[in-house]
Amino acid sequence: MTAQMLAAVLAAVAIGTVLQRVSGTGVGLVVAPTLAVLLGPVQGILATNIITSMSGALITLYVWKYVDWRRYAVLAPAAVIGAVPGALVVRAVPASWLQISIGGLVLLTLAITYLVRTLPHLEGPAATGLAGTAGGFFNTTAGIAAPAMVVYALVSRWDQRAFAATMNPVFMTMGLVSFLVKVAFGATGQEGLPPWWMLLAVAATVVVATFGGGLVARRVSPGMARALALSLAGAGAVVAIVRGTLALAG
Template sequence: MTTALLLAVVVLGAALQRVSGMGFALVVGPLLVLLVGPVDGVLLVNLCGLLFSLLMLATTRGAVDWRRLALLAPSALVGIVPGALLLAAVSAPVLEIVVGVLVMAGMSAALLARHAPALDGRFAPVVAGAVSGAMSVTAGTSGPALAVYAVASRWDPRSFAATAQPYFVMVAAGSVTVKLLLTDARLPALGAWGYGGIAAGCVVGLFVGRALAGRLSPGRTRAVLVVVAFAGGLATAVRGVASL
């Protein structure tokens, strides 16, 4: 029963990320944390996100905005280190509450300022990348901070969805490495059925999401992205409050 539930959740999360560019950790994270605990669960979420982003990148690499990626990724890798140090020094629930509130506030500001000039230049993606990298370690999700930047900069949602995948690969790989070196996180023992179910769910979800993405307009795709980012911020904050 647990394996079947895990498979269904992974398929849903993978399909959502294929459509909007993010959402895998939001959907899959709570179940994995429940199964293996908060520290090891977040590490497993990072690994699963790494796997799916590699799969998705194989089908969307032609739409990747490499210029933006070159600004986002290095700052994210830098942001991972202070995020890991914060995780070791500050209560994880407190960090999750702060992260969740900041994500919702940032997305609200981006939506309220939608008639203002688009956020441009080099500074904004560098900051967004650093915050996103820190969030990957502290809360197990790097997407919401990136989504705030995408909305504020009027980034084409399909280009964002493609560009986010190599970004997530690098951030997840960095987060996993830093966690294994600087924290007590360890790879959980889910067994062959558990890891096999996750891999199968990623593949099935990729094809389901690809079919759905072809039927959505850019406006509706952006709306999905906004909803996912808000849900990610709210879920992170609620998880922190519940863990106090």
């Protein structure tokens, strides 16, 4: 990896970490397209899974007291259920078509949340488990679980501060599970793993960016943070579609 490539990765990690500290989403949405371009769609998403797991673990240390651990206890096991079919899909379906399909599904879901004036109020273990399963599937196939989580937060009327904090251990778990399941099922190899020195640089970047994101978060209202999370979810879906389309065209 060249110095220019490392700089691009660390910049994406820094921006994503600040956004995640403020809105609850960001690292995967920014890092996934960057690494997909640098490393290719399959190995890029594998590296993204590792980085989102690292960033989620580190940010959790800062926001521990705001995490809704009861919801996490449902979301995390459900993510494992979604990761298994996700790994099988990654192994069987061309990455380009996978990205286009997932991006389109996410955009459709977000469009429904905008167009329907009164969203259903869905709470309880079933709704939480479904969201976790969808997030695990999306995270394994595309490295982007945020859209599923944002939609769930909307329909469950989840408090923004608790949502933003809880997403960090959730993404930590999803990233780790997605990585392990894909390697176990042979959906990807270990040759594309980031070097250890890059992971150290990423960890240092996350620590600094988390502190900066905390300063920004104090000046952002819950409504603005929610709007930012929705915008990032939509942007992530568009990026997935563009990536898939470019791969087909190229």
